[in-house]
Amino acid sequence: MKRKLLVKLLLLLCVFGYQNADAQIFKKKKKNTEQEANKPSKDKIQPYNKVITKDAKSDAGLFTTHVVDENHYFEIPDSLFNKEMLMVSRISKTASGIGFGGGKINTQVLRWEKKDKKVLLRVVSHDVVAADSLPVHEAVVNSNFEPVLFSFDIKAIQKDSINPTTVIEVNDIFTKDTKAFGMPDRYRKRYKVSRLDEGRGYIESIKSYPLNVEVRHVKTYLASNPPSNSTLGSISVEINNSMVLLPEEPMKRRYFDERVGWFARGQVDYGLDAQESKTIKFLDRWRLEVKDEDIEKFKNGELVEPKKQIVYYVDRATPRKWVPFIKQGIEDWQTAFEAAGFKNAIIAKEPPTVEEDPEWSPEDVRYSVVRYLASPIPNANGPHVSDPRSGEILESDINWYHNVMTLLRNWYFVQTAAINPAARGVSFDDEVMGRLIRFVSSHEVGHTLGLPHNMGSSVAYPVDSLRSKTFTKKYGTAPSIMDYARFNYIAQPGDEGVALMPDIGVYDKYAIQWG
Numbered sequence: 001m002k003r004k005l006l007v008k009l010l011l012l013l014c015v016f017g018y019q020n021a022d023a024q025i026f027k028k029k030k031k032n033t034e035q036e037a038n039k040p041s042k043d044k045i046q047p048y049n050k051v052i053t054k055d056a057k058s059d060a061g062l063f064t065t066h067v068v069d070e071n072h073y074f075e076i077p078d079s080l081f082n083k084e085m086l087m088v089s090r091i092s093k094t095a096s097g098i099g100f101g102g103g104k105i106n107t108q109v110l111r112w113e114k115k116d117k118k119v120l121l122r123v124v125s126h127d128v129v130a131a132d133s134l135p136v137h138e139a140v141v142n143s144n145f146e147p148v149l150f151s152f153d154i155k156a157i158q159k160d161s162i163n164p165t166t167v168i169e170v171n172d173i174f175t176k177d178t179k180a181f182g183m184p185d186r187y188r189k190r191y192k193v194s195r196l197d198e199g200r201g202y203i204e205s206i207k208s209y210p211l212n213v214e215v216r217h218v219k220t221y222l223a224s225n226p227p228s229n230s231t232l233g234s235i236s237v238e239i240n241n242s243m244v245l246l247p248e249e250p251m252k253r254r255y256f257d258e259r260v261g262w263f264a265r266g267q268v269d270y271g272l273d274a275q276e277s278k279t280i281k282f283l284d285r286w287r288l289e290v291k292d293e294d295i296e297k298f299k300n301g302e303l304v305e306p307k308k309q310i311v312y313y314v315d316r317a318t319p320r321k322w323v324p325f326i327k328q329g330i331e332d333w334q335t336a337f338e339a340a341g342f343k344n345a346i347i348a349k350e351p352p353t354v355e356e357d358p359e360w361s362p363e364d365v366r367y368s369v370v371r372y373l374a375s376p377i378p379n380a381n382g383p384h385v386s387d388p389r390s391g392e393i394l395e396s397d398i399n400w401y402h403n404v405m406t407l408l409r410n411w412y413f414v415q416t417a418a419i420n421p422a423a424r425g426v427s428f429d430d431e432v433m434g435r436l437i438r439f440v441s442s443h444e445v446g447h448t449l450g451l452p453h454n455m456g457s458s459v460a461y462p463v464d465s466l467r468s469k470t471f472t473k474k475y476g477t478a479p480s481i482m483d484y485a486r487f488n489y490i491a492q493p494g495d496e497g498v499a500l501m502p503d504i505g506v507y508d509k510y511a512i513q514w515g
């Protein structure tokens with residue numbers, strides 16, 4: 001027993017003596033263990049190459065995005081901190097029963113902010129304002145403290161004299177239950193969602209374009225009342241978060257007037273010369289500006305081309321024979337912009353082929369696209385994304401569902417076959433269907449220009465005028481294509497040469513000119 005103790009003591013002394021004898025090694029050793037201990041805690045800023053390794057798959061754009069193993073990184077140029085970005089979230093894929101894939105679920109203005117060793121993602125509100133020249137501005141700012149949505153540890157820094165960048169890892173914000181990026185409350189309530197099942201979620205893709213970053217992630221929620229597959233007790237959705245850089249200089253606003261129908265947004269202004277705060281409304285519209293060199297011409301009533309044209313691309317997936325008709329429907333709006341002093345304000349194009357431009361994508365916010373979707377839904381819709389500060393429409397993708405043709409066939413048959421031999425059949429000639437597609441294309445594009453439905457339009461013309469060839473050839477069958485006026489079911493056999501459907505009408509031209 002005594003001997004054992006002695007051996008232990010000797011051993012201890014030996015170790016102690018060794019440490020003292022070689023303090024250098026001891027120090028080095030300690031440093032090593034410290035590093036090892038810190039590695040998994042992830043909160044140290046590391047050299048850039050250690051984080052974004054040679055194996056990284058990178059995509060350059062607004063932010064450069066990287067994937068290393070399972071980790072996704074945003075490399076944020078420091079010049080983009082504190083800039084406002086618009087986040088639009090959509091359900092891009094879903095089980096049947098939740099509604100159309102592509103439906104918008106949330107829109108928010110965000111701001112990335114660098115603070116010490118962290119990057120904060122804050123939510124900016126544009127609901128309440130006052131001009132910053134006014135004393136009340138401070139009160140508005142104070143009562144509008146921007147909530148922090150997420151906080152990221154900085155992983156690495158790229159020191160560059162021209163374009164320094166900051167790297168953060170973003171897995172958590174897309175895989176954890178961040179409400180602003182996931183399923184909205186109204187669906188959670190409806191399907192009785194209890195919680196997110198993180199084990200059944202993943203990041204599908206992160207892509208970067210010059211002005212936007214697109215993230216797709218799949219989330220599975222436990223739900224006691226799912227819309228379909230009720231035995232599963234859960235619901236899976238693919239969510240698309242689209243983050244768009246807002247323009248440096250907001251567009252000049254056009255204030256809403258209830259006498260002209262426009263999509264408009266509201267804002268509470270405390271800076272107006274009134275004794276109470278007032279909600280002001282302004283239009284969602286495209287930024288059409290006269291080129292500096294054309295201002296004189298424009299003032300003299302000459303038609304001029306805008307600085308930036310509105311361009312719609314027709315999806316590559318569209319059946320060839322319908323492409324010319326969809327294009328016509330888009331460019332039909334030129335007459336309305338001519339009333340506002342612009343020529344070629346809106347044009348239709350076909351996207352470059354994959355060989356011509358492999359980078360081209362309908363997801364790129366710089367391109368507005370009429371997307372052709374192989375879906376049995378008999379419909380089409382025309383949503384748009386606009387700058388909450390000014391109402392400037394930034395882009396719009398029209399969703400065109402293949403079976404909209406079923407709807408058109410049925411309407412045209414029921415409403416016009418009595419006087420129209422071309423509508424007497426189960427399937428129409430391509431030329432006839434093409435004309436109907438052009439009509440729907442114009443209607444949907446009208447929505448994306450800022451025009452809502454105008455249901456008053458269908459009662460504007462006297463019934464007997466709708467039987468007149470001269471009247472309908474000049475004015476169409478309704479003053480607005482934004483009505484659900486459909487086709488001319490008033491015309492009777494013998495009303496030769498009467499028009500059968502509305503065109504861009506007198507009201508539409510007036511509305512575009514005013515807006």
Ligand SMILES: [Zn+2]
Nearest residue numbers: 443444447453
């Ligand atoms: Zn509509």
